[in-house]
Amino acid sequence: MKTNRWLLILLAFGLTTVFLGLVGFLKAQQAQAQQQPGKQRWEYCAVVDSYGMDDAGGKPAVGLAKIGYFEESGYREDTIKVQGDVAGLQRDAVYEKARQKGLAIAIAQLGSQGWEMVGESPFAKRFQSDEKDRSVLYFKRPR
Numbered sequence: 001m002k003t004n005r006w007l008l009i010l011l012a013f014g015l016t017t018v019f020l021g022l023v024g025f026l027k028a029q030q031a032q033a034q035q036q037p038g039k040q041r042w043e044y045c046a047v048v049d050s051y052g053m054d055d056a057g058g059k060p061a062v063g064l065a066k067i068g069y070f071e072e073s074g075y076r077e078d079t080i081k082v083q084g085d086v087a088g089l090q091r092d093a094v095y096e097k098a099r100q101k102g103l104a105i106a107i108a109q110l111g112s113q114g115w116e117m118v119g120e121s122p123f124a125k126r127f128q129s130d131e132k133d134r135s136v137l138y139f140k141r142p143r
Contacts, residue, residue: 063102
């Protein structure tokens with residue numbers, strides 16, 4: 001009689017352990033399914049251009065960076081414009097320094113808005129123009 005009782009206790013314990021293990025496994029599978037990369041939706045943008053130039057307001061140089069946003073409704077572009085630094089720079093270095101400052105501010109702004117840099121790619125110059133090939137910096141963030 002005592003043997004039967006112990007067998008029933010062991011069987012109940014074993015079934016409970018299997019049941020709890022199965023519940024834990026199913027919860028883990030459900031959590032993993034919710035985190036699958038295919039389910040994540042992203043939005044994308046890119047720093048498509050940066051350059052330094054004279055400011056029409058009579059100031060010596062400004063740095064500009066253009067950010068393109070790729071949206072379901074189409075393409076939208078914003079321009080970041082910053083005043084360049086001229087102290088201690090030769091005239092030919094002023095524009096490059098202004099370009100670098102504009103690019104740095106654009107990248108920092110995107111980072112603070114949750115955008116993550118994911119790659120760089122060459123961007124071909126325009127057909128039959130004197131423009132140099134340049135790189136485009138691509139960013140993404142969860143939608």
